[in-house]
Amino acid sequence: MMFSPGLLLIFVVFLILSTAVNWQLKSRFKKYSKIASSGYKTGREIAEKMLYDNGIRNVRVVSVNRTLSDHYNPTTKTVNLSPEVYNGNSIAAAAVAAHECGHAIQDAQSYSMLNLRTALVPLQNVSSKILNVIFIAMFFGAFMFQSIFSYDLALQIIIACYAIFTLFAFITLPVEIDASKRALTWLNSSGTTVSDTHGYAKDALKWASYTYLVAALSSLATLLYYLMILLNRRD
Numbered sequence: 001m002m003f004s005p006g007l008l009l010i011f012v013v014f015l016i017l018s019t020a021v022n023w024q025l026k027s028r029f030k031k032y033s034k035i036a037s038s039g040y041k042t043g044r045e046i047a048e049k050m051l052y053d054n055g056i057r058n059v060r061v062v063s064v065n066r067t068l069s070d071h072y073n074p075t076t077k078t079v080n081l082s083p084e085v086y087n088g089n090s091i092a093a094a095a096v097a098a099h100e101c102g103h104a105i106q107d108a109q110s111y112s113m114l115n116l117r118t119a120l121v122p123l124q125n126v127s128s129k130i131l132n133v134i135f136i137a138m139f140f141g142a143f144m145f146q147s148i149f150s151y152d153l154a155l156q157i158i159i160a161c162y163a164i165f166t167l168f169a170f171i172t173l174p175v176e177i178d179a180s181k182r183a184l185t186w187l188n189s190s191g192t193t194v195s196d197t198h199g200y201a202k203d204a205l206k207w208a209s210y211t212y213l214v215a216a217l218s219s220l221a222t223l224l225y226y227l228m229i230l231l232n233r234r235d
Helices: 005-032 042-055 091-108 110-140 142-148 151-189 195-234
Strands: 060-063 071-073 076-081
Touching: 005 091, 005 195, 042 060, 042 076, 042 091, 042 151, 071 091, 076 091, 091 110, 091 151, 091 195, 110 151, 151 195
Parallel strands: 060 076
Antiparallel strands: 071 076
């Protein structure tokens, strides 16, 4: 069975882990959002200064109207910050803004892992669409589906898709960790954080990285689950 108690258990376990990590992350950011950064600079000002200090002149810092939507877009060369980060002058805002600029620096320096992750994005998007079609077809038309694809072939396709998801997720880990390291180094050297606030920025980014770790482990567990089903069918 492709949908079984085993898969449900994986889903529940990682849902609990993800919820716990996200709760901790939001709790940390709420706490550190009340602590001002040195100089009371906004996230926009910090991002622009970090980019300038690293010789990057072709990246814009813009505000996007969605909470927790902070990201760097290598295609448009923009550091996109949510309103609370863009306008905020807290340690939390500084940490997020600097982290996203870390990705911009990776892009400017052709950081290999970022390039690999970017190259995998189209493949992951296609895999996601294929997986959705397979699961929907199996759910709404199992008998017709089985006349087109064998059970083993469907399993092989699912495994291939989850292999791509898992590869993408594990490549994302060093990309995010490296961006945080770049952020923390600059925050310290620029005086944006000082001895008693630098640990807060480090803690916030640490919990943010845990969300990617949970996602990677969840993808790996699901991949192994389907792989074991296929191997057991061949015994």
